[in-house]
Amino acid sequence: MNGRVETWSRLKGDPAGVAGLLIVGVFLLLAAGVWAGVLGQGWADASGGRWESPGAEHWFGTNVLGQDIFERSVYSVRTAFEIGLVVAVLSTLLGAALGALSGWYARTWVDGTVMWLKGVLDAIPFYLFVAAVAYALQGRPWAMHLAMVATFWTTTGRLVRAEVLKLRGQDFVRAARTIGLSDARILLRHVLPNTSHILLVQGTLALVAAIKTEVILSFLGLGVQDGVSWGLMLAESTQEVPAGHFANFAAASGMLFALLMGFNLLADALQDAMDPRQASL
């Protein structure tokens, strides 16, 4: 049976996986709509009245400045995906590369250096580190990305290292040597592909973590500078909730919750469906 078809059929049989897929799909459509310039374009437009109630004109009502909360929360989907995807891809690639090197050359200076770096980064409380980098590079829009990539690769790196350590002693790696393949080729063509299930799950987790972290940093004023994000909306709502206006708070946290839930359900289901070693015989 075809591997991809098999994965798909197993994913379809898992209700939680299907729910996750649907939720993430809806959010992807929203993000695509924003990118295409169809949705959320009026996020900065302050033409409404202050704190209007949800209604036909403003679906989620308006904020203190009279900006449409629905438009803002939809535009924030794009912000979230942009940061999430960039950080997930870069940190997973970095983790795979460093983890594979340190596993393949275990107990050499390469491994020592990578593990030392990982230890140092892991020893610093995560939000403190990200906040420090974001603060030090304030005003640069990629400061947040850099801070997250620099810390997110460590878990992936550790898992990949362990897997590579296990794989390099296996017969198919020895067999690859007996037909005369080079170390680099064996590592790239036979060892790394065998860590794909780790990379996929870690990538998804990094995506979720990045979206969450972006919201927190933006809430603290260290994140998104020129745009809108759920974090900025939540920061606004700290002034509004005491006055009895919950629309900003509900929209931002509701969207964030739904998206994170969707990703977690999907990642769990994908892990079960894609592991080649769980394939049916």
Next chain:
Amino acid sequence: MSATVLSVRKLSVFLRDGRAEQTVVDGVSFDLAAGEVLALVGESGCGKSKTAEAIMGLLPSGLARLEADEIRLGDVNLARLGAEAMRRVRGRDLSMVFQEPMTALDPVFRVGNQLTTPFRRHRGQSRRDASNSAEAMLRRLGMPDPDRVMRRYPHELSGGMRQRVLLAMAMACRPQVLIADEPTTALDVTTQAQVLEDLVRLGQEAGTAVLLITHDLGVVAHYADRALVMQRGRIVEEAGVGDLFRAPTHDYSRALIAAARGLSG
């Protein structure tokens, strides 16, 4: 007797054991002629596999050290070959089949993808040509539907099928020498016989000399021309298979044969 293709002189392997070194292969010498099946027998831990790894140049670096006057394959002394040159020899002139067919194929790639690798690497064939060559190879091994086998993942094949795929990979470039390290120990008895017959037949067709490492004297009696008996890193007896079973000269050979007789009842 036909020409010698592999000639090993005073091969020793030392394993690092803390500060000290342990001798696991101790001055082994033997010759292997084209088309011949030479069995290397002995109990576990006697140095059979380390001898094979030493010839292949696959001893774990840092852990093991090799000394040899000569490991001559054709005109080349492998003992003096650099890593890069050795890689070109491996899989082309010298190849190997392992004991455990279940783990010797990469689980994430289709069989065809892996089976075509030696054709592409050593013969420079295109993807399509390599695929045809691989199919022809499987057909010679008596696989009924090679095209279908090539599209399978390793976990979808039985142990015997996998071992035959590995055999096909090892024999892809008609090597001068094939080292088979307990190739059928992990298989059941009927499959064992088929795989060994394929191995011997393919070796004869290609003129490949086979170094068959085993602890199964039944296998030796059936398939080998000559046998080396190894004990604690040394070769204690070298004889034609008929002579070995009729009149073993060394005490250890006698003990081995007696033990095998005792088991088969």
